Amino acid sequence: MSEHALDVGLADFQQQVIEESKRRPVVVDFWAPWCGPCKSLKPLLEKLAAEYGGKFLLAKVNSDDNQELASRYGVRGIPDVRAFVDGEAVDAFSGALPEGEVRAFLDRLVPSPVDAMRAQAADARRAGDLPGALQRLAEASKLDPAHIGVRLDAAEIMLDLNEAGEARRLIGNVADDADPRVPQLKARMQFMETPGEDEAALRARIAADENDLDARLTLANLLVASGQYDEGMDQLLEIVRRDRSFGDDAGRKTLLSVFNLLDGDARVSRYRRLLSSLLY
Numbered sequence: 242m243s244e245h246a247l248d249v250g251l252a253d254f255q256q257q258v259i260e261e262s263k264r265r266p267v268v269v270d271f272w273a274p275w276c277g278p279c280k281s282l283k284p285l286l287e288k289l290a291a292e293y294g295g296k297f298l299l300a301k302v303n304s305d306d307n308q309e310l311a312s313r314y315g316v317r318g319i320p321d322v323r324a325f326v327d328g329e330a331v332d333a334f335s336g337a338l339p340e341g342e343v344r345a346f347l348d349r350l351v352p353s354p355v356d357a358m359r360a361q362a363a364d365a366r367r368a369g370d371l372p373g374a375l376q377r378l379a380e381a382s383k384l385d386p387a388h389i390g391v392r393l394d395a396a397e398i399m400l401d402l403n404e405a406g407e408a409r410r411l412i413g414n415v416a417d418d419a420d421p422r423v424p425q426l427k428a429r430m431q432f433m434e435t436p437g438e439d440e441a442a443l444r445a446r447i448a449a450d451e452n453d454l455d456a457r458l459t460l461a462n463l464l465v466a467s468g469q470y471d472e473g474m475d476q477l478l479e480i481v482r483r484d485r486s487f488g489d490d491a492g493r494k495t496l497l498s499v500f501n502l503l504d505g506d507a508r509v510s511r512y513r514r515l516l517s518s519l520l521y
Contacts, residue, residue: 246290246299250307258300262325266297266350271304271311271321278337279320285340286322289347296351324350355381355388362394371398389415393422400426405433421504428502435462454480454487458495465499474499474512481519493520 249257249269258267270286272279283301290299304311304319314323314330324332324346334346352360358381365374378395385391392411399408409430417423438459446456457476464473477499480492496516500509 245293245295245297246287246301249300249302251310254300254302254307254310257298258325259328261298262329263327265295267300267325268297268347268350269300269302269314269323269325271302271314271316271319271323273303273305273319275305276319282320282322282337282343285343289340289343293347293351297347322346326350355385355391358384359390359394362398366398366401371401374398389419393420393426396426397422400429400433403433405430424501425504428498431498432462432466432502435459435466438463440464452483454484454492458488458491461495465502470499470503470506470508474508478512478515478519481516485520 247257258269261267268286268290270279270283272283286299286301290297302310304316304321311321314321318335320337321335322333323330332346332349334342338346358377362374362377362381365371365377375395375398378391378398381388381391382395392413392415396408396411399405399411408426412423412426412430415423417427440460440463443456443460443463446453447460450456457480461473461476461480464470464476474496477492477496480487481496485493493516496512500513503509
């Protein structure tokens with residue numbers, strides 16, 4: 242028997258399946274000795290577990306001896322195969338599938354070389370090694386030049402390096418709905434490309450003329466680019482309040498870009514309400 246396949250029961254399911262799945266995918270095969278299809282699927286899974294060399298663990302559960310586990314996971318017929326990742330069941334199939342379909346099921350679980358390189362790049366980025374992170378992403382791009390995730394990962398790092406132009410080249414014509422990060426990255430680029438202006442001079446212009454909306458807009462962009470989101474959004478709301486038509490609705494449109502940038506931040510809901518109160 243392969244070291245990457247083992248029999249599991251109720252007593253060790255938590256350790257061998259739930260906890261182990263936080264380190265690598267675990268494939269649970271619910272089977273029984275009397276089950277005809279199980280007699281072809283189980284050996285196939287064992288063969289593939291050995292072939293994949295530890296990229297996943299095969300946990301074989303005799304459903305006759307472990308009816309509580311079978312009931313817990315809603316097993317109604319066997320063979321029943323469940324995949325666990327990070328302690329949760331994430332995919333499943335039932336019946337004895339052809340080898341090609343079983344391989345496709347496993348390949349959805351097991352990280353590809355590109356995914357492994359992206360993970361290494363993310364670790365390097367967190368450690369502050371941005372050149373190392375970019376090197377790993379460059380290697381990943383050679384394996385899959387069209388991989389959107391690799392391009393977006395690289396664009397994020399280029400923005401960390403204040404290279405908005407290079408980030409824009411990497412994103413290219415990637416559609417906004419191709420990945421949730423795309424609108425956020427485009428928003429970051431927009432604010433990073435704000436022309437250099439003196440904050441004190443802009444504030445002085447506004448103090449001298451509260452209707453200097455051009456100064457307010459430039460100041461808002463400057464504030465957002467430096468991470469002063471609340472005050473930046475306050476300036477944009479003030480532009481909307483004073484003149485909705487200014488700059489072809491620049492106050493509202495820029496505020497929507499900030500919402501994209503802060504996607505998931507609790508402040509977005511609050512400022513959306515404030516914007517709605519001005520518009521309607």
